[in-house]
Amino acid sequence: MASERIQIVPSVLPCDFGALGSDLERLEDAGVDKIQFDVMDGHFVPNLTFGADVIKSSRKYSSLPFEAHLMIEAPENTLERYVDAGCDLVIVHAEATTHLHRTLNQIRGLGAKSAVALNPATPLCDIEYVLTSCDMVLIMTVNPGFGGQAYIAEMEPKIARLKEMLESLKLDIPIEVDGGISPKTVEGAARAGATHLVSGSSIFSSPLGLKAAVAELRELAETASK
Numbered sequence: 001m002a003s004e005r006i007q008i009v010p011s012v013l014p015c016d017f018g019a020l021g022s023d024l025e026r027l028e029d030a031g032v033d034k035i036q037f038d039v040m041d042g043h044f045v046p047n048l049t050f051g052a053d054v055i056k057s058s059r060k061y062s063s064l065p066f067e068a069h070l071m072i073e074a075p076e077n078t079l080e081r082y083v084d085a086g087c088d089l090v091i092v093h094a095e096a097t098t099h100l101h102r103t104l105n106q107i108r109g110l111g112a113k114s115a116v117a118l119n120p121a122t123p124l125c126d127i128e129y130v131l132t133s134c135d136m137v138l139i140m141t142v143n144p145g146f147g148g149q150a151y152i153a154e155m156e157p158k159i160a161r162l163k164e165m166l167e168s169l170k171l172d173i174p175i176e177v178d179g180g181i182s183p184k185t186v187e188g189a190a191r192a193g194a195t196h197l198v199s200g201s202s203i204f205s206s207p208l209g210l211k212a213a214v215a216e217l218r219e220l221a222e223t224a225s226k
């Protein structure tokens, strides 16, 4: 199944925002599969990052797919800006929008892929009836808002249950995990069924350097998922 291929997805949070373009070029050279832009509004999460204009200016520095992880209230009001900025996939939080089904279909209607993210405390039943409107599901393995937090291993049974749910619905869509992914934690997430692995602080701070850190995560995940 296409969704089973391991993808290593850096979060841009540890980048130098004053030199984002060159960090994006370094990431592409390091062999990552797509780039995650963490958009935070200071309301849905207690932190503020950047908006669609920064993503738009970054587009010329990378040919990789871009995904916007929108940690913002009422994302339905600004989706168009992220698609116009060059995002191939837009991720909204189930907790951030009242009309989740409509919001996911709105993303597809704008010509991008749609994904839903779940905070650690949000149960899978909240998204069961919108899975046919999703091109990916993101299970948060930290409470969103900050990079560098500890991985919540209790999310692994949730990932495994989501995998079963998708299989029973015959939906071939990937499961992404985000938060605390490192060589110590990636195997558990991959074994449970995650194939798209977001990593920020671990790959950027690795003594191996970016390229070897990305290769190490990929190899660990590929072996664990077999």
Ligand SMILES: O=C(CO)[C@@H](O)[C@H](O)COP(=O)(O)O
Residues within 6 Å of the ligand: 011, 013, 036, 038, 069, 142, 143, 144, 145, 146, 147, 148, 149, 178, 179, 180, 181, 198, 199, 200, 201, 202
């Ligand atoms: O969305 C988020 C945090 O809210 C993530 O994308 C993190 O920023 C990933 O960083 P690490 O946990 O890997 O440092």
Ligand SMILES: [Fe+2]
Residues within 6 Å of the ligand: 011, 036, 038, 069, 178, 198
């Ligand atoms: Fe993220």
